[in-house]
Amino acid sequence: MAVKRNTESRKQPSQERSKKMVEKILKATREVLLKDGVDGLSTRKIAAQAGISTGSLYQYFPNKLAVVKAIYSACLEDVISDLEVLVDIPPMSIGEFMETLDTRLDRFYTPEKYSESSPDRAFELELFKAMNIFKELREIDEQHERNVVNVLANGLAKVFVDQSPDNLLRVSTYLYGIHTAFDEILVAGICESAPLLIPHKKAMVAVIQTLE
Template sequence: MIEARKKPRQQRSQEMVERIVTAARDMLNEQEFKGLTTNAIAQKAGLSVGSLYQYFPNKEAILLELVQRWLAAFRPVSAFYAAKPRPENWTGFSRDFCAFTREIASVYAQNRALLPTLEAMQSHPELRRIAKDHDRGIIETHAAWFRNADPQLPADIASRLGMLVLETGNICFTIALMRDDTVYDAIIDDVIIMNEALLRAHLRLPE
């Protein structure tokens, strides 16, 4: 089980953890995860490796902190829209879905420095498990949202739609930000068009 040694409580300790995590994040943007070492992270953070080990037993524990920060940024957005009252018609659902997609895209943009953790988390079985558990929760939240909009929507179809909405956004927003974010706004519009076409084919809502 990967985990930090202790949670920082005092401001000075919190600042040290932030320096360590920021250094690791910056290094991930410069090189692959395999090239990281605790010595290199400590050096970039301006700390002794002994100070680093007070909080993190290894580089995987540091990556876990980055992964948790990345994943936690999305949960409130999905939960907010899933908890909204049932829309009266497609227009109301579409308005919420457009706002949801733009908020998710904004989370990607605001956390673009953490994007390399998406690839790095695949390097360790425990990190992959955490990511899968998170995705499963998001898919279930999406499915509940879609079934709230259309109570007659079968559960298996709702789950499939939830998965497709999650993965479509993840792939499109990640690639756009890592390659060329000058077309990011247009890609957001395209993702909305694609996913709305998919959802409209399954959700039975009055106009």
């Protein structure tokens, strides 16, 4: 790719028409990504898939990277909003929390979510991995990591009020790390999700227990 200029959207999709175009482009990009992978992604293919001209693409995005960035950011937002289920913790004691932890994890790691890792998830992971090659996307990724970890840490802080922020951040970081690892294993299709949920939850619990 080797893109240099600003990578922001060239215009706010203030008009309905524009919004639709942006959507169309993003959708097409996702499709091309799924079909041909990151190194098979080209503006020509995106435009063709979207049924527009390459020139039009540049009316809505300053360059190719911006398109991928948009997709990537949206994907990361999904992850954040997904996590908020875990994080929405009403005030409770550590004891109460630990007692309900299992249920809580069950609610988060529903079999449905993992039983059939939908193409969507497969795509997200694909994208996620692929992003490693674009240096410019690293900062987004790092910011995202920080966001996620903060969200988790804030949630845990409501329960483990005596823990230092450092500790909470550390544990959150680790939790997110093994969560991602779990995701990757499932998406890679190495193991089925159901039997793997047990060790995963045990690991999560064990890690959180270090905060007690």
